[in-house]
Amino acid sequence: MNLVCPVCGERYPLDTERWRCACGGVFDIEGAPAFRLGDIMENDTTMWRYRRMLGLESEAPVTLGEGWTPLVSADIHGRAVQFKLEYLNPTGAFKDRGASALVTLFKAQGVNRLVEDSSGNAGAALAAYAARAGLRATLYVPASASIAKRAQIAAYGAELVPIEGSREAVAAAAQKATLGSDGAGRRYASHVYHPMALLGLKTIAYELWEQLGGRVPSRLVTPVGHGTLLLGCYLGFYDLLVAGLIERLPQLYGVQAAACAPLAQAYAAQAADAQPLLPGETLAEGVRIGHPVRAAAVLQAVRRTGGAILAVDEASLLAAHTTLAHRGFYVEPTSAVAVAALARLDGEGETVVVLTGHGLKQPLT
Numbered sequence: 001m002n003l004v005c006p007v008c009g010e011r012y013p014l015d016t017e018r019w020r021c022a023c024g025g026v027f028d029i030e031g032a033p034a035f036r037l038g039d040i041m042e043n044d045t046t047m048w049r050y051r052r053m054l055g056l057e058s059e060a061p062v063t064l065g066e067g068w069t070p071l072v073s074a075d076i077h078g079r080a081v082q083f084k085l086e087y088l089n090p091t092g093a094f095k096d097r098g099a100s101a102l103v104t105l106f107k108a109q110g111v112n113r114l115v116e117d118s119s120g121n122a123g124a125a126l127a128a129y130a131a132r133a134g135l136r137a138t139l140y141v142p143a144s145a146s147i148a149k150r151a152q153i154a155a156y157g158a159e160l161v162p163i164e165g166s167r168e169a170v171a172a173a174a175q176k177a178t179l180g181s182d183g184a185g186r187r188y189a190s191h192v193y194h195p196m197a198l199l200g201l202k203t204i205a206y207e208l209w210e211q212l213g214g215r216v217p218s219r220l221v222t223p224v225g226h227g228t229l230l231l232g233c234y235l236g237f238y239d240l241l242v243a244g245l246i247e248r249l250p251q252l253y254g255v256q257a258a259a260c261a262p263l264a265q266a267y268a269a270q271a272a273d274a275q276p277l278l279p280g281e282t283l284a285e286g287v288r289i290g291h292p293v294r295a296a297a298v299l300q301a302v303r304r305t306g307g308a309i310l311a312v313d314e315a316s317l318l319a320a321h322t323t324l325a326h327r328g329f330y331v332e333p334t335s336a337v338a339v340a341a342l343a344r345l346d347g348e349g350e351t352v353v354v355l356t357g358h359g360l361k362q363p364l365t
Contacts, residue, residue, distance in 0.1 A: 120149030
């Protein structure tokens, strides 16, 4: 496999120290293995049952048992929905899949110091998997990130660096920490920039196909900040389509908080890319991203599937959070944005919603 820039076409080896192309483009992975039924490792009940599709078959996985999360039915205001309980992953969020794949790759490459920026969940995941692999990790987080998430990151033994300002300021600080002599030996293990994290997230689509008996839902609904979850699912479903195992892609719906909705605005304007904006205040801190770096790819995936990107206000978010809790699903507010948009979806067919983060990550009191 190689890293390839979709902007200029330049290729880099998978072990490059660069985290983006010299032209500024964000890497994709070229040469990932195709999905084959015979390559599923039937005796493995984690995401690593698909290790041959991740291109990491020869590597010892850094795993905590992530993946193969439950798919549970519920009735939400008269609509039958199935919830993919990603908040039941080992660190309490879907980010574990990308972190497991990413840390497996870096450990195999001999990297021993990782740097990441995160609003909380991706940082906790990287800290946990780095600890599992015996690697050192430094996590840059917004100073405003929930106390529970910061405590979780520190508990894994990672160095925690709070940064005042926007989410983009946090990312800039982490990127700077890997440059020059001060950054020697450090690798930017970004769940947004490094496409190996996307390959880890593809396993959600594979699992859904298996859990639904060899088919896919009519639509999949996820929260979107940078949009890596939606994009990873798109890539996984596309693999299944190319393999001839499904006849169509599910409609993909991404949901943002109205206070910070650059992707929803770009979708409504029929734009090919999103314009950066200053994030407003929202309880959905996991999607409070004013400049999603893979915006063009996310918008393209949504349009190709006939889906949409929507935005919901804080009142709707809170109401959805309560509705979920009263049905036994205790999630962080970011997860609730996807449920808040359900009333706006038209059409018949099966709907799956990904519940992304555990409520103990950001309890509302």
